[in-house]
Amino acid sequence: DAGIAIDEAFCCNEINMTDAAQAMTKRLRENGATVTGVSKRVYEKIGYGDRADGVIVVAHRPRHELSELKLESNVLLAVIEGLEKPGNVGVICRSADGAGLDAIIVMDSASDPFGPNAIRASTGTIFTLPVIESTEKVTMEWLMSNHFQIIAASPHATKSYSEIDFRKSTAIILGSESKGLTETWKGRAIGARVPMKGRADSLNVSVTAALFFYEALRQRL
Numbered sequence: 001d002a003g004i005a006i007d008e009a010f011c012c013n014e015i016n017m018t019d020a021a022q023a024m025t026k027r028l029r030e031n032g033a034t035v036t037g038v039s040k041r042v043y044e045k046i047g048y049g050d051r052a053d054g055v056i057v058v059a060h061r062p063r064h065e066l067s068e069l070k071l072e073s074n075v076l077l078a079v080i081e082g083l084e085k086p087g088n089v090g091v092i093c094r095s096a097d098g099a100g101l102d103a104i105i106v107m108d109s110a111s112d113p114f115g116p117n118a119i120r121a122s123t124g125t126i127f128t129l130p131v132i133e134s135t136e137k138v139t140m141e142w143l144m145s146n147h148f149q150i151i152a153a154s155p156h157a158t159k160s161y162s163e164i165d166f167r168k169s170t171a172i173i174l175g176s177e178s179k180g181l182t183e184t185w186k187g188r189a190i191g192a193r194v195p196m197k198g199r200a201d202s203l204n205v206s207v208t209a210a211l212f213f214y215e216a217l218r219q220r221l
Contacts, residue, residue, distance in 0.1 A: 002127035005060040008034040012043035017054030025055050048116045061114055064130040066142050069103055075169045076216055077148070078209060079105045079139060082176040086111040090121025091206035092174070097125035099213035105132045107139050110176070136184055143171050150189040152181055153212060155202040157191030164192050166216035174212075177205050 009028050011017065017025075029035050038046070047056055069075070078096050083089055089111060096104055106113045113133065119126055134142075143150055151164055152173040164170075173189055175181035181189075194208055202208075 002124070004062060004127050006031075006033050007058045007060065008036065009055055009057045010036050010038045010043065010046060011055045012038055012040055013054075014040040015043065015052060015054040018052075021053040021055040024057075028057070049120075062127065062131065064103070064132045066105070066132055066134060066138070068130065069132075071146055071169070073169065074167060074220065075102050075148075076166065076213075076220075077101065077103050077105060077171045078213070079107060079143075079171050079173045080109070080175075080205075080209075081107045081136065081173065081181060082110055082179060083174075083205065084110045084176060084178065086113070086115045086118035087121040088177075088204070088206045089113050090118040090123075090126060092209045093118075093122040093126040093129070093131065095206065095210040095213050097122075097128050099210075099217045101129060101213060103130040103132060105134055105139055105171075107134055107136050109133070136182065140184060140188065144188070150185070151212070152185050152189035152191050153193070153205075153208050154181065154191045155193050155196070157193040159190070159192050160195055161192040161212050161215055164190065164215075166219050170216065172209070172212050172216070174205055174209050177202070 006028060009025065011025050025035055078092060078101055080089065080092060093104060112118065113131055114126065149168050149170045150173060151170055173181060173185060194203055194211055
């Protein structure tokens with residue numbers, strides 16, 4: 001549905017395939033993909049985790065470039081830097097899809113944004129918007145040259161995220177939970193925090209991302 005090119009699929013008739021898996025297998029054949037039947041033993045070897053759907057698909061890894069993005073007057077991007085946990089990457093994609101972001105830029109990631117855990121945590125939304133893999137230097141230069149407002153999520157910022165005007169073209173920068181953002185962003189980004197009233201000094205990065213994204217959506221609506 002997201003237009004990802006599929007090479008081949010492996011299905012296992014020894015497993016009680018779900019209706020969705022059977023329908024997908026039929027669709028794959030109709031669209032010209034090679035579908036090969038395998039034994040349960042082989043299926044369990046090539047499958048990731050405990051998956052009982054009965055079909056495994058091999059797809060092309062999506063490749064997007066910054067130059068492909070359409071730069072309108074109010075583009076909203078998420079930029080994630082050095083995230084260690086693929087589950088956080090996937091959940092951020094899911095929130096970005098829900099809040100209508102235009103793209104996600106993944107910089108210097110410590111985990112594969114298209115790894116199985118990221119895809120699963122995204123519930124497939126990692127394929128519904130451009131996920132661009134880039135470096136800090138290239139991303140910074142591109143954002144500056146295209147006059148983006150750069151907002152860095154930081155528990156140490158003085159301004160609350162709800163005080164930011166998200167109605168202009170904005171890049172929301174989210175860093176590693178253990179290390180935070182690199183020094184590169186200091187002086188170039190406006191810091192914004194989520195108010196904390198309890199004993200914890202910060203939130204999970206994917207929760208913070210969702211709050212920022214939906215505040216931007218609220219303002220734009």
